[in-house]
Amino acid sequence: MRSFAPPSPGGDRKGPDVDQPKVGVIVPMYNAAATIDATLESVCAQSYRNLDIVVVDDGGTDASAQIVEARIARDPRIRLVRKLNGGVATARNFGAAATDAPYLAFVDSDDLWAPDKIAAQMAAVAEDPDVPALVYCSYIHIDGDGRAFPALTHQAFEGRVLHDLYRSNFVGNGSSMLMPREIFDHVGGFDPDLRAQKAQGCEDCCFSYGPRKLILFGPFPAILSATVSPWRTCPATRCRCCARSTSSVASSRTRIHRHKQSGTSIAMG
Numbered sequence: 573m574r575s576f577a578p579p580s581p582g583g584d585r586k587g588p589d590v591d592q593p594k595v596g597v598i599v600p601m602y603n604a605a606a607t608i609d610a611t612l613e614s615v616c617a618q619s620y621r622n623l624d625i626v627v628v629d630d631g632g633t634d635a636s637a638q639i640v641e642a643r644i645a646r647d648p649r650i651r652l653v654r655k656l657n658g659g660v661a662t663a664r665n666f667g668a669a670a671t672d673a674p675y676l677a678f679v680d681s682d683d684l685w686a687p688d689k690i691a692a693q694m695a696a697v698a699e700d701p702d703v704p705a706l707v708y709c710s711y712i713h714i715d716g717d718g719r720a721f722p723a724l725t726h727q728a729f730e731g732r733v734l735h736d737l738y739r740s741n742f743v744g745n746g747s748s749m750l751m752p753r754e755i756f757d758h759v760g761g762f763d764p765d766l767r768a769q770k771a772q773g774c775e776d777c778c779f780s781y782g783p784r785k786l787i788l789f790g791p792f793p794a795i796l797s798a799t800v801s802p803w804r805t806c807p808a809t810r811c812r813c814c815a816r817s818t819s820s821v822a823s824s825r826t827r828i829h830r831h832k833q834s835g836t837s838i839a840m841g
Contacts, residue, residue, distance in 0.1 A: 592622040595690055595750070596673030600663030602630040604681035605639060611681050612643045612650065620690040625650040627681075628667040631657030636681075661762035661775045664746070668756055676756050683747040684714070693750040704758075706751040706783040708743045737780055746776040755783045 597615055601608055608627075615625055627640050629652060637652060644650045653670050655663065660680075668676055675694070679685060693707040713721045729736050736742065743749060746762075759782030762775040 589621045592620060593675055593694070594622045594624055594673040595620065595675045595677055595694065596668065596671035596753075597623050597625045597690075598664050598667035598671070598676060598678045599625065599627040599681055600630055600660045600667065600678075601627055601632060601636050601640070601681040602657065602660075602663070603632045603634045603636060605634040605636045607682035608636050609639050609643065611679060611683060612640070614684040614686075615679060616643070616647050616649070617687050618685065618690045619688050620694060623649050623690070624671045624673045626667040626670050627652050628663040628670075629654045630659070630663040631655065659764060659767040659772050660746075661764040661766060661772075664775075665761040665764070668753075668761065674753050675750060676753055677750040679747045680745075683745075685747070690750065697750070697752070704752050704755050704783070706743075706749060706755055706780070708748045708750075711744050711748050741777045741780065743776065743780045746779075749776070749780075751783065758782060 599608075599611065599615070604611075612625070612627070615623070625647075627650060629637050629640075631654075637654070640650065640652045644652060651670070653667065655666050664678055675697070677690060677693070689709060693709065696707050697705060715721075729742055759779055761779075763778050766772050766775055766778065
């Protein structure tokens with residue numbers, strides 16, 4: 573195992589480049605005092621500067637909000653919005669509605685980004701700007717001590733990939749995704765009903781069935797995202813995550829069947 577270090581501080585050393593399309597970065601947060609500062613450090617240190625960073629406090633009760641406010645004092649690109657607790661899907665959707673950015677990226681409050689994550693993804697988008705594309709990236713798992721687990725081989729999929737995605741969630745997690753807003757609006761955001769179905773944590777997979785094209789950029793095979801869930805907490809969380817994933821499979825199958833019954837077209841697959 574090797575260490576994954578977040579980018580060095582310095583996200584507030586200069587303002588956004590207004591010539592770049594704005595990317596709204598949505599950070600859902602619930603009682604994340606132990607991790608949110610490192611997450612925001614990795615976001616603020618992005619080499620792509622034109623970011624509207626929206627942290628959504630999903631009804632938390634710890635010191636997370638105060639930590640975010642301290643960051644806001646150092647980097648005016650960060651905003652804190654609050655809502656009643658409703659789960660990660662509602663928090664992401666709330667944050668997306670709070671920004672007018674034409675591109676959206678999501679990062680969980682205990683995950684980290686490599687410094688060129690957004691820049692590389694926006695470069696991939698620019699290669700074919702006329703075709704709306706959800707862009708994902710490779711990622712690794714890290715534990716609470718910052719140790720990285722060896723990354724699995726990430727196969728690149730693109731084009732009509734619904735059947736490949738149905739076999740394996742190669743997008744991986746919400747913190748790897750960047751998309752134009754029109755894709756987010758087309759899909760209808762993240763599904764808030766999964767929480768009631770005891771399948772919270774599977775919103776990323778269900779969302780990925782909607783966009784009509786997925787691409788993995790070739791020039792950046794290196795790891796660009798690090799997800800610490802569920803290893804931040806306790807080993808038992810892994811079992812609960814697997815249980816939620818099993819529930820999500822049934823939910824996803826139901827969703828696709830419903831699309832077929834209604835005649836709705838899913839151009840991606």
